[in-house]
Amino acid sequence: MSKAFTREDDRGPEVVVPPRRRSPPPLTPPIEQLRDEGKARLGARVKIRGGDGHEAEYRLVTAEEADPAHGAVSVISPLGRSLLGKSAGDEVVVERPRGAVQYTVVSVYF
Numbered sequence: 001m002s003k004a005f006t007r008e009d010d011r012g013p014e015v016v017v018p019p020r021r022r023s024p025p026p027l028t029p030p031i032e033q034l035r036d037e038g039k040a041r042l043g044a045r046v047k048i049r050g051g052d053g054h055e056a057e058y059r060l061v062t063a064e065e066a067d068p069a070h071g072a073v074s075v076i077s078p079l080g081r082s083l084l085g086k087s088a089g090d091e092v093v094v095e096r097p098r099g100a101v102q103y104t105v106v107s108v109y110f
Contacts, residue, residue, distance in 0.1 A: 040083045040108045042075055047106040048083070048092070055106060060084070
C-alpha cells in the first residue's frame with residue numbers, strides 16, 4: 001500500500017481549546033440607585049409641565065415599544081431625546097416641525 005493511503009499523515013497537530021470563560025453581565029445600577037439619582041433614562045416615568053400649565057406623564061421606552069397615545073415615548077423621538085438625563089426641575093426644549101416647545105420636568109421615577 002502506498003504511503004498516500006496510510007493514517008500516518010492524517011494526524012494533525014494536537015489542538016487544545018482553552019475553556020470558555022464567561023464574562024460577567026454588564027453592571028446595571030440597582031433600582032434604588034436609579035431612584036436616588038433621579039435622572040430620566042430608559043424605563044423611567046417622567047412627568048412634564050408645559051408653559052400653559054398642562055401636565056403629562058410619559059414612560060421612556062425603546063422604539064419597538066413606543067405608543068405615544070398610551071404614554072410610551074421612544075428614547076429616539078425628539079421628546080424622548082430631550083428628556084434623557086434630565087431631573088426634576090430641569091427645563092427641556094423639544095424641537096418640533098411646528099416650532100420648539102419648552103417643558104419643565106416635574107418628576108422622574110422608576
